[in-house]
Amino acid sequence: MPSLPKLRADFKAALAEAEALKANPDRTPDQSARILEITKSLLPNLQSQISTEEEVEAVSLDPYKAANDESFGTPYTAKARQSGQTHIDKNGDVEDEGPHKLTVEKFKAIADPSYRTAFKWYLYNGEKYLKERRPSTYKTLSAGIDEDVGYFIPPEIMSEILRREPAPTTLAGRVRRITTGSPRVTWMRTTYRDSNNIYTSPINGQWTGEGRNPDASPEPTYGEASINVHEYTGKWSISNTAIADSGRDLEAEFSYELGIWSQLHFEKYLSLGTGVGQPQGLWHSTAITSDAAGAPELGRAGWVKTGTTGAFDGDTLRRMKFKIPLQYVSQDTSFIMNQASAEAISLLKNSTTDTYLFQNSQVYPGIVEPVPDRIAGYPITYCQFAPDIANDAYAAIFGSLKGYIMPVRQGMTVRVLDEIEALNGRRVYMFHLRWGGRLIQEQFHKFVKIKG
Amino acid sequence: MSTYNRQLLNAVLVDRLAITSNITDSVDMSDSASVAFLVNFNGSSGNATMVLEQSVDGSSWTNVAPAYLVNATATYPTSGLTTVVANAAQSANKFLAIEFHRSGRETSVPAVTAVPSSVRYLRCNITAGMSNAAYAIALKSNPLFEPVNQTDFLTTSVKATN
Numbered sequence: 305m306p307s308l309p310k311l312r313a314d315f316k317a318a319l320a321e322a323e324a325l326k327a328n329p330d331r332t333p334d335q336s337a338r339i340l341e342i343t344k345s346l347l348p349n350l351q352s353q354i355s356t357e358e359e360v361e362a363v364s365l366d367p368y369k370a371a372n373d374e375s376f377g378t379p380y381t382a383k384a385r386q387s388g389q390t391h392i393d394k395n396g397d398v399e400d401e402g403p404h405k406l407t408v409e410k411f412k413a414i415a416d417p418s419y420r421t422a423f424k425w426y427l428y429n430g431e432k433y434l435k436e437r438r439p440s441t442y443k444t445l446s447a448g449i450d451e452d453v454g455y456f457i458p459p460e461i462m463s464e465i466l467r468r469e470p471a472p473t474t475l476a477g478r479v480r481r482i483t484t485g486s487p488r489v490t491w492m493r494t495t496y497r498d499s500n501n502i503y504t505s506p507i508n509g510q511w512t513g514e515g516r517n518p519d520a521s522p523e524p525t526y527g528e529a530s531i532n533v534h535e536y537t538g539k540w541s542i543s544n545t546a547i548a549d550s551g552r553d554l555e556a557e558f559s560y561e562l563g564i565w566s567q568l569h570f571e572k573y574l575s576l577g578t579g580v581g582q583p584q585g586l587w588h589s590t591a592i593t594s595d596a597a598g599a600p601e602l603g604r605a606g607w608v609k610t611g612t613t614g615a616f617d618g619d620t621l622r623r624m625k626f627k628i629p630l631q632y633v634s635q636d637t638s639f640i641m642n643q644a645s646a647e648a649i650s651l652l653k654n655s656t657t658d659t660y661l662f663q664n665s666q667v668y669p670g671i672v673e674p675v676p677d678r679i680a681g682y683p684i685t686y687c688q689f690a691p692d693i694a695n696d697a698y699a700a701i702f703g704s705l706k707g708y709i710m711p712v713r714q715g716m717t718v719r720v721l722d723e724i725e726a727l728n729g730r731r732v733y734m735f736h737l738r739w740g741g742r743l744i745q746e747q748f749h750k751f752v753k754i755k756g
Numbered sequence: 757m758s759t760y761n762r763q764l765l766n767a768v769l770v771d772r773l774a775i776t777s778n779i780t781d782s783v784d785m786s787d788s789a790s791v792a793f794l795v796n797f798n799g800s801s802g803n804a805t806m807v808l809e810q811s812v813d814g815s816s817w818t819n820v821a822p823a824y825l826v827n828a829t830a831t832y833p834t835s836g837l838t839t840v841v842a843n844a845a846q847s848a849n850k851f852l853a854i855e856f857h858r859s860g861r862e863t864s865v866p867a868v869t870a871v872p873s874s875v876r877y878l879r880c881n882i883t884a885g886m887s888n889a890a891y892a893i894a895l896k897s898n899p900l901f902e903p904v905n906q907t908d909f910l911t912t913s914v915k916a917t918n
Contacts, residue, residue, distance in 0.1 A: 488898075495903060527766070528902040532789055532858075579786050581858055581874025590786040602901055603787075742900065 318342050333446070337439035410456065411714075413447035420458040423448070424555055427733070428547065430722040454719030454734070473571040474685050475586070478636065479708040479741065487533045489711045491744070495527040529603075533711050533740040534582050536569070540733040541725060558718075558733060566737065574710070574741055575689035583741035586708060587691060591743045592698060592751060600746045605707075607698060607751035614695050614754060616649050618661050622680050624702040624752065632747045636704035638683045642690040645699050650675045695756030703749025713738035766903035771894040775882065780892045782814050782879040785858070789898035792855040793880045796890065797848060804882065806852045811877040820856070820878070854880065857898075 322342040325335045413419060422444040425434055434442040448456040482489070494504045540561060547554060577585035584591055593604040600606030608627050610620045621639075628637070652661040662675060677684040682702070691697045721732040769788065773780040783791055797804055808820040856878065880892060896904070 493901075530898070530900050530902075532900075578874075578876065580876045584786075744901075 454717040475574040476570040478705040484711045490530045607753040641700040698751040700752040707745030707748035710741040769896040769904040772908040773892040782877040788896040792895045794893045807881040
């Protein structure tokens with residue numbers, strides 16, 4: 305062990321270096337990191353040299369305090385914050401405000417290839433290692449920091465996730481997906497509806513005649529429709545053994561798993577989300593209707609009831625085409641149901657002749673030809689989250705899903721948690737996915753309700 | 757708040773809540789993100805407390821987890837509690853209020869271990885000074901569709917001048 309005078313000399317030299325760095329108002333983050341490093345290296349020395357009470361008195365702790373006062377590391381706030389809003393006005397100008405925005409500057413920073421490299425280092429080694437061992441890499445990574453939740457995934461990984469469409473999911477590609485930078489998206493909407501419910505318009509008035517004034521109406525001509533963007537927190541836990549396996553491309557694996565998961569996650573909540581603290585699913589009761597006769601309401605699609613109790617019937621399936629206003633029927637229009645419902649429909653028979661209804665003249669009369677995925681000329685879109693056939697179940701949707709809007713926040717953030725499962729030999733990747741969804745134009749589709 | 761029309765009653769749904777056995781009617785939060793409950797106390801009210809409750813289905817109720825309370829009127833509410841307490845002198849001829857916002861986050865609020873209320877129904881349990889003839893008011897704001905449909909008004913009259 306070095307002599308006490310030698311330790312003191314080292315100690316003083318290190319302190320002097322730290323103080324010199326500290327005194328420089330224009331110091332770089334690297335130099336700030338050096339201050340921290342010196343501080344940490346001093347601590348054991350400090351302990352070893354203090355042997356008497358007089359020596360304790362002689363040591364100044366001010367340099368430590370100064371280093372601790374430096375803002376260094378992940379910005380963090382425990383305060384509740386107000387959510388922001390995006391407004392899209394009639395000129396198409398977009399204005400947004402609020403936390404967690406991926407700003408243009410930040411986007412440019414994380415689009416740089418060096419950020420991608422830094423992000424890989426972060427995935428492998430975590431924040432603490434980078435901060436202490438690779439301060440310049442840590443500095444690059446800091447460009448993509450999102451307050452209190454982690455780091456933005458570089459754009460390359462992000463697009464891989466959004467492009468991926470695993471086979472069993474269908475809804476996310478059929479709703480209107482928009483990208484936003486804000487926790488709330490707002491549209492203007494016209495409020496006046498004519499009494500026959502044929503059209504809507506912001507223009508309203510009356511027949512004035514001889515004795516009447518064209519009264520100025522205080523009624524607003526435009527209202528608003530808003531969709532909240534919600535945050536989902538997920539985690540991926542992987543063993544340190546797997547990380548240490550040199551043959552494994554961790555980044556690719558994480559991206560792959562996230563891609564599969566996110567599609568199924570979207571499908572589930574687009575179908576069944578409650579709309580409270582999460583997206584509102586197509587089949588949630590708040591998106592169907594409260595009207596006893598099944599009429600559509602604002603933001604609620606409405607339904608048509610089958611003629612047969614507990615089953616689909618041919619008449620209802622044929623009638624669905626005529627229940628959607630003409631201007632909303634398009635090439636996207638289809639029947640959306642699960643596989644079991646489609647199976648039941650394909651087995652419908654004429655009770656007199658005992659032949660399948662699911663035929664086109666004599667083309668599909670029996671069991672020779674493949675059963676087409678079409679009903680009344682419209683394709684069947686399979687969604688396995690759709691309810692099964694049961695009394696009063698909304699077993700199918702007819703129409704397109706363009707009335708359902710799904711705002712997805714730009715950027716997904718991930719945070720590496722080294723310590724939380726360290727005892728189990730695992731490392732946790734926590735990520736935040738932010739999106740919302742709601743039916744805001746109810747004219748595009750209708751439900752088929754099974755008669756109870 | 758309505759961005760385009762600047763009219764309070766377009767953007768805030770006023771819901772009249774009957775009070776039965778010191779418990780208000782429930783409020784359905786499926787169409788708005790924020791709500792403020794106002795409970796009126798008369799001059800003879802004693803110690804008053806007001807507790808925010810939540811339910812998934814409107815029938816089974818639990819207290820809302822703390823720390824998502826934004827604002828409450830009373831001289832000394834404990835910060836972060838969903839219970840608001842006032843003594844007799846404070847509550848006489850005053851409103852007690854609890855305002856509640858959904859933050860849009862499901863989990864991971866720093867320093868808070870409680871899970872926020874992400875369920876559909878909310879109501880207030882008032883433990884003193886209420887009769888069955890009394891009523892409370894819920895002001896629902898940040899609606900998903902504006903203008904809101906004011907079903908609890910006899911008529912809505914909006915006047916303006918310049």
